[in-house]
Amino acid sequence: xxSVTQLGSHVSVSEGxxxxxxxxxxxxxxxxxxxxxxxxxxxLQLLLKYTSAATLVKGINGFEAEFKKSETSFHLTKxxxxxxxxxxxxxxxxxxxxxxxxxxxxxxLTVNP
Amino acid sequence: GAVVSQHxxxxxCKSGTSVKIECRxxxxxxxxxxxxxxFPKQSLMLMATSxxxxxxxxxxxVEKDKFLINHASLTLSTLTVTSAxxxxxSFYICSARAPGPPLSGANVLTFGAGSRLTVL
Numbered sequence: 001x002x003s004v005t006q007l008g009s010h011v012s013v014s015e016g017x018x019x020x021x022x023x024x025x026x027x028x029x030x031x032x033x034x035x036x037x038x039x040x041x042x043x044l045q046l047l048l049k050y051t052s053a054a055t056l057v058k059g060i061n062g063f064e065a066e067f068k069k070s071e072t073s074f075h076l077t078k079x080x081x082x083x084x085x086x087x088x089x090x091x092x093x094x095x096x097x098x099x100x101x102x103x104x105x106x107x108x109l110t111v112n113p
Numbered sequence: 114g115a116v117v118s119q120h121x122x123x124x125x126c127k128s129g130t131s132v133k134i135e136c137r138x139x140x141x142x143x144x145x146x147x148x149x150x151x152f153p154k155q156s157l158m159l160m161a162t163s164x165x166x167x168x169x170x171x172x173x174x175v176e177k178d179k180f181l182i183n184h185a186s187l188t189l190s191t192l193t194v195t196s197a198x199x200x201x202x203s204f205y206i207c208s209a210r211a212p213g214p215p216l217s218g219a220n221v222l223t224f225g226a227g228s229r230l231t232v233l
Contacts, residue, residue: 098210
């Protein structure tokens with residue numbers, strides 16, 4: 001079985017500040033890890049994915065995440081927040097390529113001017 | 114890239130009626146589609162896995178007679194909410210997996226834009 005825990009249901013940052021969204025996973029096998037972003041009343045857009053290649057993964061819109069096996073973490077970061085980054089972010093895990101995803105509870109990111 | 118289309122985006126219906134939501138893969142064939150449900154301010158919960166040409170696999174606690182899933186072709190899966198009640202009001206999202214070898218673009222699920230159901 002697999003699961004993810006997102007620490008902090010709400011994160012608020014100032015425009016231009018560092019964004020850090022935390023995700024810890026639990027998996028019985030080497031996991032595939034994903035970060036998705038959801039804007040209000042829309043579906044999910046993939047930001048980035050980890051599939052056992054490089055541990056530092058770069059995604060779209062300036063986001064990146066680092067897979068740390070020793071910490072069972074896959075935190076999402078962005079050096080400088082933009083107002084358009086305000087959205088709900090979901091961390092997800094799957095056990096195999098293209099298989100069902102298990103989502104975390106989500107983190108609502110607010111960016112203050 | 115792969116595109117998944119959901120229709121309708123919004124639907125309002127009366128209690129007791131049935132509503133059908135369509136999920137289409139527009140530029141690829143999807144042997145497997147997943148249906149998720151999302152309550153306000155909450156995460157996505159997997160309802161069922163839809164496989165083309167076979168019966169859907171439902172998650173524990175999901176009523177298969179209430180949430181009918183049909184995956185009759187490689188590009189279309191439908192979710193029918195039968196005898197809908199206000200507690201069925203939710204945001205329903207489908208995702209599709211494109212067939213292909215590992216480490217290709219096929220190892221990522223593509224999501225539809227979601228369908229918001231409101232039952233009065």
